[in-house]
Amino acid sequence: MAIIEVHGLVKRYGDHTAVDGVGFAVEQGEIFGILGPNGAGKTTTVECVEGLRAPDGGTIRVCGLDPRRDTGELRQLLGAQLQESELPDKLKVREALELYSSFYRRPADWRELVEVLRLTDRLDTQFRRLSGGQKQRLSIALALIGDPRVAVLDELTTGLDPRARRDAWDLIAGVRDRGVTILLVTHFMEEAERLCDRLAVINSGRVVALDSPAGLVSRIGDRQRVRFRPSAPLDHATLTALPEVTSVQQAGDRLVVTGTGDLLVAVTAVLARHRITAAELRVEQTSLDDAFVALTGRPANP
Amino acid sequence: MPALYRLTATETRLFFREPVLVFFTLAFPPLLLVVFGAIPAMREPSDDAVGLRAIDLYVPITVALGLAMFALNCLPQLFATYREKGVLRRMRTTPVEPRTMLGAQLLMALVLSAATALVVLAIGRLAFDVSLPRHLPAYLAGYLPTALSVFTIGLLVASLASTGKSAGAIGTLVFFPLVFFAGLWLPRAGMPDVLRAISDVTPLGAGVQSLQDATAGHWPQPLHLAVVLGWAVLAGVPAARYFRWE
Numbered sequence: 001m002a003i004i005e006v007h008g009l010v011k012r013y014g015d016h017t018a019v020d021g022v023g024f025a026v027e028q029g030e031i032f033g034i035l036g037p038n039g040a041g042k043t044t045t046v047e048c049v050e051g052l053r054a055p056d057g058g059t060i061r062v063c064g065l066d067p068r069r070d071t072g073e074l075r076q077l078l079g080a081q082l083q084e085s086e087l088p089d090k091l092k093v094r095e096a097l098e099l100y101s102s103f104y105r106r107p108a109d110w111r112e113l114v115e116v117l118r119l120t121d122r123l124d125t126q127f128r129r130l131s132g133g134q135k136q137r138l139s140i141a142l143a144l145i146g147d148p149r150v151a152v153l154d155e156l157t158t159g160l161d162p163r164a165r166r167d168a169w170d171l172i173a174g175v176r177d178r179g180v181t182i183l184l185v186t187h188f189m190e191e192a193e194r195l196c197d198r199l200a201v202i203n204s205g206r207v208v209a210l211d212s213p214a215g216l217v218s219r220i221g222d223r224q225r226v227r228f229r230p231s232a233p234l235d236h237a238t239l240t241a242l243p244e245v246t247s248v249q250q251a252g253d254r255l256v257v258t259g260t261g262d263l264l265v266a267v268t269a270v271l272a273r274h275r276i277t278a279a280e281l282r283v284e285q286t287s288l289d290d291a292f293v294a295l296t297g298r299p300a301n302p
Numbered sequence: 303m304p305a306l307y308r309l310t311a312t313e314t315r316l317f318f319r320e321p322v323l324v325f326f327t328l329a330f331p332p333l334l335l336v337v338f339g340a341i342p343a344m345r346e347p348s349d350d351a352v353g354l355r356a357i358d359l360y361v362p363i364t365v366a367l368g369l370a371m372f373a374l375n376c377l378p379q380l381f382a383t384y385r386e387k388g389v390l391r392r393m394r395t396t397p398v399e400p401r402t403m404l405g406a407q408l409l410m411a412l413v414l415s416a417a418t419a420l421v422v423l424a425i426g427r428l429a430f431d432v433s434l435p436r437h438l439p440a441y442l443a444g445y446l447p448t449a450l451s452v453f454t455i456g457l458l459v460a461s462l463a464s465t466g467k468s469a470g471a472i473g474t475l476v477f478f479p480l481v482f483f484a485g486l487w488l489p490r491a492g493m494p495d496v497l498r499a500i501s502d503v504t505p506l507g508a509g510v511q512s513l514q515d516a517t518a519g520h521w522p523q524p525l526h527l528a529v530v531l532g533w534a535v536l537a538g539v540p541a542a543r544y545f546r547w548e
Binding site: 052076078079084087088100102103104105146 | 305308312316319384387388389395397398
């Protein structure tokens with residue numbers, strides 16, 4: 001049974017329709033990603049799920065609850081990590097954890113959370129003295145402190161360095177293993193690919209695709225790119241004549257050949273026939289990045 | 303209600319980590335009374351019929367000053383900063399509603415300003431022989447509505463200001479005329495009639511007079527109670543209208 005159900009969600013701000021008929025269902029124990037370019041309506045969508053905003057249309061159920069009507073009960077079951085939400089400057093980490101755990105009926109053990117989040121040696125540090133990554137980890141701890149069944153994490157790893165980002169991913173995977181369903185808003189492809197069981201790609205307030213990361217990639221076919229620096233000039237037509245090749249582009253002194261099937265074999269065979277060697281040869285598979293651009297017409301990280 | 307209690311305790315702890323704020327809200331009013339009391343002229347009986355000394359008049363004025371410090375120099379900035387930084391927004395995602403935070407800050411301000419009032423009264427009595435309020439229920443009937451009205455004005459400032467900094471600036475701007483008409487520079491007894499008439503319809507002018515009356519053993523005058531409560535309504539309606547959690 002789906003633990004989060006969203007049907008035909010609509011949210012307008014004045015004349016602007018930020019969310020225009022978004023629908024998806026998240027199964028229990030899943031890590032479900034919401035992916036999209038900036039301003040696509042990702043945050044508005046999850047804020048409706050969290051009950052922070054009143055939708056203008058559609059229905060939402062979280063653990064069978066209506067976020068606007070059963071707000072009190074929802075708060076016990078859903079933990080949220082918001083974008084750009086701070087704590088009082090001089091509040092210490094321990095005080096924040098004790099305070100927030102006192103808000104819940106059955107809080108999680110915050111000592112265990114700080115251990116996993118590597119904040120144990122920062123318990124007596126004031127919020128203003130934490131690094132960006134530590135603030136973010138504390139924010140995750142506060143989202144999980146009520147021992148929620150559903151956690152909504154919005155732009156979780158934005159502003160984290162690569163090491164902290166990987167730690168956060170491990171943590172999220174660990175949280176899921178405890179049976180928590182996770183709704184993850186992101187615009188990092190690597191994050192989506194690494195963590196999410198399924199993804200909804202949102203663009204201009206609509207769901208343009210809903211699939212597993214591998215499923216999304218396969219939608220745009222087995223496209224590949226071969227990149228190399230030819231030892232002598234080569235007529236592009238000799239390459240485009242190949243059935244495997246879809247396009248050839250010159251990038252400085254390099255050639256970028258895009259195509260399908262046994263692209264590399266076909267290209268190297270032609271090069272050998274013309275006695276041309278390919279220096280600095282690279283083969284790139286299509287990635288979620290390519291799928292994203294194909295689906296939304298925009299790069300994910302502008 | 304444990305959440306309110308815990309939040310009040312946490313907010314109070316945070317308050318005491320701001321030395322400048324602690325000095326101006328808690329220590330400054332009693333200190334000012336001590337300075338005034340050290341001036342011999344302040345302890346001379348006046349020529350008028352009542353025979354009150356200036357220091358007698360300054361005890362209720364410094365009590366009102368304590369309230370104004372919390373209401374206008376502490377609360378609006380604190381609350382607007384929490385809103386600006388998303389502290390209240392985060393709270394909305396927990397079972398405790400952000401209005402509990404507002405309640406905690408008001409409760410803290412009320413308790414601490416009452417503590418300042420007690421210290422002021424004690425210093426007045428012990429150091430300068432100022433009589434304690436003779437009519438305690440009347441004193442509370444003057445003090446609590448005055449607290450209500452200045453705190454509501456503080457909330458109005460917090461509602462209208464866009465940032466913590468601007469809330470602090472607007473609060474200070476409102477603070478000076480209010481404490482002027484409370485008689486901080488010139489006690490009401492020494493004000494020209496026009497000034498005193500204006501002072502009668504300001505929240506702290508009316509409030510100080512109510513405290514003065516209660517000290518002498520009388521209930522606050524209906525005019526002054528009406529003025530104080532009127533300000534609470536006058537500030538409360540737009541404060542509720544423009545109030546934002548985020």
